[in-house]
Amino acid sequence: MPDRIFWMGSAIALVAGLAIAQGDRLARSLTAEAAPAELLDGCTDIPEAVALAETLRLRGIAVDRALADLERRKGEIAAAEAQITARLLSLKKAKAALGETRAGQDAGRSEGIERLIAVYDAMKPAEAATIIAALPPDFAAEILTRVQPDAGARIIAQIDPGQAAVLTAHMGARRLTGD
Template structure:
């Protein structure tokens, strides 16, 4: 009869381990640390049963701690994932805003250049020639390449011949370069 109680207690403890490992609501109610005193009642004179029950109880406690640690780590990972998603959304918004700003700046620059070209188109060729002669050659060549051809011809005619040759060469190389 004593052996039957030992085997019954052992099977009961193993059953608790199976129930605890299933992860359902019963596992929360039946913890390994609460069961041994009831199972060992009347079997305390068998040292093997007591040692086995204590070992199983310790393993149950270790499993419970590991599950709690796993739940804590799962929550930490979820929080970290949320922080990463928030940061990613902020970076996407910043990237979109930067693209919008670049587009606006490019449009503003193009609009500014168009306005500048219109100003040179409206100026008297002699006045435009005086101003363009004082500008850096690359910039002056860019303006001359964009003004109306008739206006550009009159402006170049008003620039000193050596400088007009440099500007004309830069305009030609700009067109040949595909700009």
């Protein structure tokens, strides 16, 4: 998922960069100026010329406002791009930290399970059978699949036959699914 976020952020940043570059070219080519007063010298008696000059002046103002808005948006895009980049970096760091945490937890969990298995291997079969009979079947099956085979056989022999059958079925299912 973070890889997908990285690529999406990169695509957005690329589009934003292209928009900024395109905006610079557009701003340079479309600089508008209101009609200078000398343009109308001698034409004030022609209403069409005055109206045209006023229309051009208003359009020039509108273009200037649009260019100013484009510049503002360009700044917003640059700020958004910086935020996206910072967020991507933060997500990458979080992903790396999560991977390290999971690796540490898996190692600790595995070490804890190995110690637990060693305890059951060292117990007398009748004592181990009493405890295992009280555990949930899937957890008990996990323990029985990991203890030494001869210790597991002696423990199962001490468990009620009906419950031993359930545990054996769980053990077989675990082996078939690869858990």
